[in-house]
Amino acid sequence: MREFEYRRVLDVSGAVALLDAEPDARFLGGGTNLVDLMKAGVERPTRLVDVRELPLDRVETTADGGLRIGATVTNSDLAAHPEVRLRYPALTQAVLAAASGQLRNMATVGGNLLQRTRCAYFTDVTQPCNKRAPGSGCPALKGEHRNHAILGASEHCVATHPSDMAVALAAFDAVVSYETAAGPGELALTDLYLSVGDTPHRETALPPGALITGVTLPPAPVAANSRYRKVRERASFAFAIGSVAAALDVRDGVVREVRLAFGAVASRPWRARQAERALTGGPASAEAFMAAADAELAAAEPLSGNAYKVTLLRNLVVAVLTELAEETAR
Numbered sequence: 001m002r003e004f005e006y007r008r009v010l011d012v013s014g015a016v017a018l019l020d021a022e023p024d025a026r027f028l029g030g031g032t033n034l035v036d037l038m039k040a041g042v043e044r045p046t047r048l049v050d051v052r053e054l055p056l057d058r059v060e061t062t063a064d065g066g067l068r069i070g071a072t073v074t075n076s077d078l079a080a081h082p083e084v085r086l087r088y089p090a091l092t093q094a095v096l097a098a099a100s101g102q103l104r105n106m107a108t109v110g111g112n113l114l115q116r117t118r119c120a121y122f123t124d125v126t127q128p129c130n131k132r133a134p135g136s137g138c139p140a141l142k143g144e145h146r147n148h149a150i151l152g153a154s155e156h157c158v159a160t161h162p163s164d165m166a167v168a169l170a171a172f173d174a175v176v177s178y179e180t181a182a183g184p185g186e187l188a189l190t191d192l193y194l195s196v197g198d199t200p201h202r203e204t205a206l207p208p209g210a211l212i213t214g215v216t217l218p219p220a221p222v223a224a225n226s227r228y229r230k231v232r233e234r235a236s237f238a239f240a241i242g243s244v245a246a247a248l249d250v251r252d253g254v255v256r257e258v259r260l261a262f263g264a265v266a267s268r269p270w271r272a273r274q275a276e277r278a279l280t281g282g283p284a285s286a287e288a289f290m291a292a293a294d295a296e297l298a299a300a301e302p303l304s305g306n307a308y309k310v311t312l313l314r315n316l317v318v319a320v321l322t323e324l325a326e327e328t329a330r
């Protein structure tokens with residue numbers, strides 16, 4: 001049993017100051033990932049700063065008609081919020097496809113975005129792992145990598161980011177707000193996660209000690225016709241082996257606007273911009289959906305054991321966009 005200090009905070013500046021003063025401190029959301037990692041010896045914080053009583057637990061409409069989601073909103077409350085369900089249904093579906101009811105009741109938005117990879121070597125401190133112990137190697141390359149990355153990985157790490165929520169947020173151009181001792185800042189969600197390169201231990205572009213305060217969704221009428229589809233090895237309580245968040249606006253058989261993001265294929269939610277470009281202004285047909293998926297997945301570099309993900313993603317894109325196209329045509 002390792003000793004650590006536990007502090008509960010009521011204001012944002014107090015939270016940031018407590019983390020700033022202690023290099024090995026961590027913010028504690030629902031604890032559903034961090035506490036597991038502490039038990040495994042992967043995380044060894046000297047101080048936990050519990051953020052759950054900060055005044056960041058609301059979902060509010062912004063002046064321009066978007067939504068502002070506080071960082072301590074629970075995953076359950078986010079999924080159930082009427083404005084989210086109505087205007088960004090893929091986000092509700094993504095959150096409900098994750099974990100279990102009990103976990104979603106505890107888990108927060110900020111913690112969900114910063115949850116760590118589920119690579120088994122990362123969570124086993126007896127194994128080498130470049131992400132946990134830089135320079136020690138990546139046993140997943142020749143070992144167990146069935147659910148590892150096919151896009152944007154490197155020879156140093158092929159782990160995926162496990163969040164379902166982040167995939168829908170990426171499709172909807174979400175912006176993450178944070179606070180540091182030096183002041184506030186913002187990052188597009190798609191820029192929150194760093195490329196793997198040769199520094200897989202550096203996972204986000206957040207400044208050290210940054211407290212995520214919320215996520216803003218800009219208004220996006222196309223998001224009302226959106227869907228999240230997740231494939232996993234059992235029907236519930238399992239991480240994705242591939243997922244797609246999609247939104248589609250079709251008029252007279254032509255794609256006016258499309259949003260597409262993939263999950264469980266990279267170290268970050270993968271916004272499929274190449275596929276979006278290929279589709280916009282063209283026919284809303286299964287052939288076009290497949291060609292767009294292929295254009296995006298042309299960059300895939302699967303390992304020996306996870307090439308199935310390329311086919312899986314292509315089929316997911318075609319299925320989800322076909323469903324959305326049929327619904328807009330009604």
Ligand SMILES: Cc1cc2nc3c(=O)[nH]c(=O)nc-3n(C[C@H](O)[C@H](O)[C@H](O)COP(=O)(O)OP(=O)(O)OC[C@H]3O[C@@H](n4cnc5c(N)ncnc54)[C@H](O)[C@@H]3O)c2cc1C
Nearest residue numbers: 029030031032033034098099108110111112114163164212
């Ligand atoms: C059995 C199981 C199954 C799961 N299945 C899925 C799944 O299918 N899909 C999925 O997406 N997730 C799944 N999860 C993961 C779950 O969604 C995450 O554990 C949860 O969202 C993390 O939120 P939390 O508030 O508990 O974070 P915590 O565990 O409290 O924190 C996680 C990390 O975020 C940091 N942090 C927390 N809040 C902030 C903040 N405001 N600012 C800055 N840093 C912060 C912490 O310091 C820590 O590093 C599963 C978890 C379990 C245990």
Ligand code: SF4
Nearest residue numbers: 119121129138157158
């Ligand atoms: S894939 Fe990444 S997290 Fe997994 S063992 Fe390799 S370096 Fe570690």
